[in-house]
Amino acid sequence: MRASAEPARQLAGIANARVGPEGRLVDLELRDGTITAVRDAGAQPAGGAVLDVAGRVVLPGLVDAHVHLDKAHILDRLPPDVDGLPAAIRATSAIKETFTAEDVIARSERVLESLVRRGVTTVRAHAEVEPGAGLVSVETHLALRERWADRVDLEIVAFAQEGVLRDRRTAELMDEAMRLGCDVVGVCPYADVDGTAAIDDGFARAEQWDVPLDLHLDFSDDPAVHLVDDVVRATVARGFEGRVAVGHMTSLGAMAPQDAQRRIEALAEARVGVIALPATDLFLSGRGVDRAWPRGLTRVLELIDAGVDVALATNNHGNAFTPVAAHDPLRMAWLTVLMTHAPAGRWADLAGAVTTMARRVLGRAPGDITTGATADLVVLEAGVPSDAVLVAPATTGVIRRGRWRATAPVAAPPALA
Numbered sequence: 293m294r295a296s297a298e299p300a301r302q303l304a305g306i307a308n309a310r311v312g313p314e315g316r317l318v319d320l321e322l323r324d325g326t327i328t329a330v331r332d333a334g335a336q337p338a339g340g341a342v343l344d345v346a347g348r349v350v351l352p353g354l355v356d357a358h359v360h361l362d363k364a365h366i367l368d369r370l371p372p373d374v375d376g377l378p379a380a381i382r383a384t385s386a387i388k389e390t391f392t393a394e395d396v397i398a399r400s401e402r403v404l405e406s407l408v409r410r411g412v413t414t415v416r417a418h419a420e421v422e423p424g425a426g427l428v429s430v431e432t433h434l435a436l437r438e439r440w441a442d443r444v445d446l447e448i449v450a451f452a453q454e455g456v457l458r459d460r461r462t463a464e465l466m467d468e469a470m471r472l473g474c475d476v477v478g479v480c481p482y483a484d485v486d487g488t489a490a491i492d493d494g495f496a497r498a499e500q501w502d503v504p505l506d507l508h509l510d511f512s513d514d515p516a517v518h519l520v521d522d523v524v525r526a527t528v529a530r531g532f533e534g535r536v537a538v539g540h541m542t543s544l545g546a547m548a549p550q551d552a553q554r555r556i557e558a559l560a561e562a563r564v565g566v567i568a569l570p571a572t573d574l575f576l577s578g579r580g581v582d583r584a585w586p587r588g589l590t591r592v593l594e595l596i597d598a599g600v601d602v603a604l605a606t607n608n609h610g611n612a613f614t615p616v617a618a619h620d621p622l623r624m625a626w627l628t629v630l631m632t633h634a635p636a637g638r639w640a641d642l643a644g645a646v647t648t649m650a651r652r653v654l655g656r657a658p659g660d661i662t663t664g665a666t667a668d669l670v671v672l673e674a675g676v677p678s679d680a681v682l683v684a685p686a687t688t689g690v691i692r693r694g695r696w697r698a699t700a701p702v703a704a705p706p707a708l709a
């Protein structure tokens with residue numbers, strides 16, 4: 293199953309790659325896992341192994357900026373009729389004692405394997421921390437981060453899914469998770485007893501450990517249910533600009549345009565990144581009406597237009613929060629076209645939300661295909677750049693730090709010259 297079983301070959305170059313919104317045809321020179329030159333195609337290739345991708349679209353390595361590996365693929369343990377967000381949290385909580393280390397690793401690797409084969413090279417995963425389950429999830433994520441390091445940068449969020457204030461042992465476990473080596477503090481104000489206090493607690497812990505903060509925030513169809521103003525205020529007050537990401541934000545989609553716009557501008561000013569989770573947001577939102585169901589997504593296009601960095605991420609797979617599974621950020625961009633009424637010309641923005649802009653949401657270098665960038669790339673079965681989002685085509689192969697690995701059987705795979 294594991295991709296590591298396949299040989300990965302170090303490349304000196306890639307010929308005939310179609311890159312950027314205009315689909316410029318280029319040759320890339322690679323050295324020591326870095327892009328060392330980008331030239332118009334047709335120049336004499338560098339010595340060594342050069343992969344001719346024959347005009348296929350090449351994107352920066354994909355990003356899954358928000359995923360729950362530890363509760364993926366558990367439908368066989370849940371009642372078949374779990375209905376809505378509170379019920380999903382309750383039903384999942386009730387089976388957490390079945391999450392052994394071996395079990396979490398097996399289900400997590402099923403998702404990681406698919407993501408990596410799709411072309412994902414950066415993942416932020418939320419590892420659950422709460423007294424019932426202890427640190428099983430954190431410990432397994434730490435092991436996975438090591439085991440998968442040659443294929444993917446795995447960031448671990450220590451995540452208090454059921455709130456950090458309900459049980460004082462949770463705060464102790466959160467600190468222990470950070471001491472063990474988690475990369476990000478994660479809180480869920482809407483699941484806590486006091487959302488504002490949960491936000492304060494999250495900022496204090498992120499400050500204490502000097503790490504970014506990631507919040508599940510404002511997941512409601514009700515425009516009055518939101519804490520975004522508190523998050524923006526705290527971000528500025530604590531000097532956390534550029535280090536805060538907020539996931540869901542569906543209340544922002546429900547607000548009147550002028551109320552939303554004010555907050556969008558504040559998010560841009562405070563450099564808070566937004567992570568939309570289209571599959572879960574579509575599945576769990578719009579349940580209070582009996583016709584013309586709302587889509588339940590945040591204002592993706594307006595946020596991008598205002599200069600907010602936005603990521604589109606997969607979130608959940610095969611559980612009560614999202615019973616379907618699409619281990620595929622490009623499929624989230626494809627879905628977002630439909631959910632936001634995005635004109636076809638917005639495809640490049642949505643591609644950015646699963647590549648370069650998504651990496652900025654995580655506080656990383658964007659990884660544009662330019663000289664000096666890490667050679668983390670994905671080759672798609674497409675010759676037209678917009679097809680990356682509008683078709684979400686199959687992946688031909690992945691280049692991770694200059695090493696090529698074919699990932700999908702294709703009719704005419706490109707040959708190594």
Ligand SMILES: [Zn+2]
Nearest residue numbers: 358360508607
């Ligand atoms: Zn989530």
